[in-house]
Amino acid sequence: MTNHFPIFSKHTPLGQPLIYLDSAASTQKPQVVIDTITDFYTNEYASTGRGSYWPANAASAKYEQVRHQVASFLNAKSDREIVFTSGTTDAINKVARSFVYPTLSPGDCVVTTTMEHHSNYLPWQQICKEKKCELVVAPLNQNGILNTLALEAQLAKGAKFLALTAVSNVLGTQNDVTAIVSLAHQYDVPVLVDAAQAVAHYTIDVQAWDCDFLVFSGHKCYGSTGVGVLYGKTDYLAEMQPANYGGGMVQKVNTIDSSFRPIPHKHEAGTPNVAGVIGLGAALEFLQKKGLENVYEHEQALTVYALNQLAAMDSVTIYGSVEQRGPVISFNLDGVHPHDLSTFLNEQGICIRAGHHCAQPLMQWLDVAATARVSFGMYNTKVDIDQLVAGLKSAYQFFR
Amino acid sequence: MTNHFPIFSKHTPLGQPLIYLDSAASTQKPQVVIDTITDFYTNEYASTGRGSYWPANAASAKYEQVRHQVASFLNAKSDREIVFTSGTTDAINKVARSFVYPTLSPGDCVVTTTMEHHSNYLPWQQICKEKKCELVVAPLNQNGILNTLALEAQLAKGAKFLALTAVSNVLGTQNDVTAIVSLAHQYDVPVLVDAAQAVAHYTIDVQAWDCDFLVFSGHKCYGSTGVGVLYGKTDYLAEMQPANYGGGMVQKVNTIDSSFRPIPHKHEAGTPNVAGVIGLGAALEFLQKKGLENVYEHEQALTVYALNQLAAMDSVTIYGSVEQRGPVISFNLDGVHPHDLSTFLNEQGICIRAGHHCAQPLMQWLDVAATARVSFGMYNTKVDIDQLVAGLKSAYQFFR
Amino acid sequence: MNERIKALYKTHIIEKAKDETHTGQLTDATHVIEAYNPLCGDQFTLYLKVEDDVVKELKFNGYGCSISKASTAVLAESILGKSLTDFGKVWSDFMEIVNENAKASPEQISNNEYLLAFAAAREFPERKTCATLSWEALAKALITH
Amino acid sequence: MNERIKALYKTHIIEKAKDETHTGQLTDATHVIEAYNPLCGDQFTLYLKVEDDVVKELKFNGYGCSISKASTAVLAESILGKSLTDFGKVWSDFMEIVNENAKASPEQISNNEYLLAFAAAREFPERKTCATLSWEALAKALITH
Ligand SMILES: Cc1ncc(COP(=O)(O)O)c(C=O)c1O
């Protein structure tokens, strides 16, 4: 699999083969994605919109074609449900600001969970603060799994919205999205699913999940930086005010007010990240060709293998549950700060993440300031994990 | 010059050489920009932020290096005054939403001009509407030049903010930004300059101009799509609330509230468009190597030549003044709708823009529904203009 | 002059774009329909007098490119005197003729040469919205009615 | 084990990271300074008792990597008993030693082996903020005071 990813054919500046264990932060790019972007800029670049010349019409057609591709990738009902954003964070802020914010009155509450990334936590916290509402943070069970009883109690109290991750970027916990959405809908609470850590790893089906909004970033599923997707049900997207105003989203501009184009265009003000979107199209096609079932199976096998290897080391503490988890493992090595560990492993060409992983509420819950984290993509192998384990052992020796 | 831009070495699908006259919509990309992006994705891709491994540290360093480059390109006082956004539109909305909006009370007014692009018009219109304020649209003199007397009268009445383009994307009018900013400052009105149509064409100096905010897009100055710049004076950026919340911009997250990192980081929530920013860096370096004075001289000569050629045709109406204009010319050919003209010219490999150019208020002022527009980049030559003129003549015949 | 462009603007289109037979407005219209393309600013207002499901009168005015003007003129001719029900078939034929993904060739769809004049739009998908501007607006207005 | 990593964590750093001489807190501190790195979560609280511009006592506690811990311990040692004015020179030397763009070599800047232990940070610019965390916080707090 690594042969599709040119970065792995090189060595690191220290002359080591690259062992990349940080796909949860961002994935490496396959040749076909890079080539698609290069080809676009080299051979038929233009902005989208109403250019009735080649290459503008070609670019617009491709852009809309990727929208269609995303719709079918997510099993959305219609292309109109797909809005391109600059990333997951941007998409969540749009929903918080333009969909949820206007519905809030003082005393209302919005629900999120203890395992959210800052990007799916702060936007809700800040709108609640502004509107004098309560941000309810649904708790976890001891094993890091969402406490659905407590969640239900909160939903029953009349929450206005639920924002929930599909997979924790720290614990790897994979939430049972279908069940949780159905629970929320019993109480008429719309749900946004943060699929940033799901999109590259298993099949998303917005109709089966029945979520109201779903968001992800291109750079975490083998695609370009600076592009993300906001899926929303037609009625909700239509009801939602634009978050940004500008070129391309307007119908008629009058002095005092203006009218806007139908969805999805009203939510895409300004010149879009055309190259980014086209690169995302190539990435999704690549993923689908590999088959998400195969990717899932491969990564699950790796995760189980890694969990076993790490569990066998007395000096390692693993966080979270062993069951139902995506390819993300957080841990700590006794007496070695994650940052020292990361620097140490880097000298062997091994890339791991250290820190709070933009999940401070979860760190507080785990009662640690930082963890080390490894995460896998389709290009990882058992050899990578063996190298990691060997690296951990020498780090343990070195820092004693 | 075209030899730096690989697209010009190809033919259009109809087998014509490409004559690209739509740089005001977006510029073509030089090889060095494409190579820089490709190289980043191929050889040292990682997300920025706190990765203490290669290639994450390399990517972060490059990202901050481009910030420094942009600061010196604009002659900003400090790198902290440079915020990366997803484009001009995004940058303007951030300032409107997070800086101006909170200062508005019912009855206040915000000033913009008749020659603005929708992206520098709608955000102001919409915040004024929400806050029951007045959007004052400064008028133009008959020749399409800003009426500074009328503008001053509005500023004197106690405007809260002025949003102004450096160069009109329709008329090409180049505003005397230094004089207008100084006028506005006499009345304590902060000014945002929309430099989308200036950045690729002449030297910007935010200290000499003394503007409070300045914005532009990478894709209009030979760089990547999906990236833009918001320059803001330190105090203003520090005072301004974040528009988006998420990873990378936070200091400490507590349950009820959070604290944010210092500028510029607090305004950059989420994983940034790393490849886009790095591509922008290559583009600015390329521009500086060519020398903005040389580019300006070349494009001015072309513009004068084109204006003369067009003025010599009885069937052509040119809009706007002949003096002080950037390389953008809007016109109409008698009896030929701009769209028909664009389709017709496209068959000869000539790309022009047709429509309202996202400037409906200006179209209403011109009292036309649409214009044809040509605009130049450093790669254009007199031969392109000769071809255009020949094309106009045959279109005139054909549609008679 | 290249053949593609000739095909697109073949005589019928240039002719119909200049045809003023149906330009104007009706003061006693039963339906006033706005056709507007936000991307290019083209805009037509259609005035219809419909009685017992039959389009008795139609006038239009506005601003647009030759393709949108001609297609509006052809729309006027095609619908005048027809019942809305009968017109449904013509409408679908026209949409198929300009559809670049249609399986049938234009000639298999219709033998009305004015409708067929727009077939070249298949080669210029970015101009399809010009050809269908008034047709789409009419359908939308009469369906929501 | 590779030489670069050995250099970075040379005995002095690992030793100082474990050194608990100055850990603790002061109840009668004149200055309580928070050093916090939002990117990694490292955090120290420094308690200083400053009298007549002289640092009479210093304790710290908190959480961090070996580099930030060791540099905080070395900071404590370097400042204790010194006047803030005199310390200014040590502060600048330390900053120069870890500065990967500095012109002078570390040995040209200082001969204090505990300060020099951090010179390898020049090779690891992404770890520089660890080395300077408490130093920067101290300077900021005493300047704004
Ligand atoms: C004057 C002006 N302002 C703003 C914009 C908006 O830029 P963007 O679409 O890159 O956000 C443009 C171009 O589209 C422009 O010409």
Ligand SMILES: Cc1ncc(COP(=O)(O)O)c(C=O)c1O
């Ligand atoms: C679960 C989760 N949500 C949201 C984000 C934010 O994504 P982005 O930074 O691409 O906007 C991330 C990753 O950074 C994530 O892991």
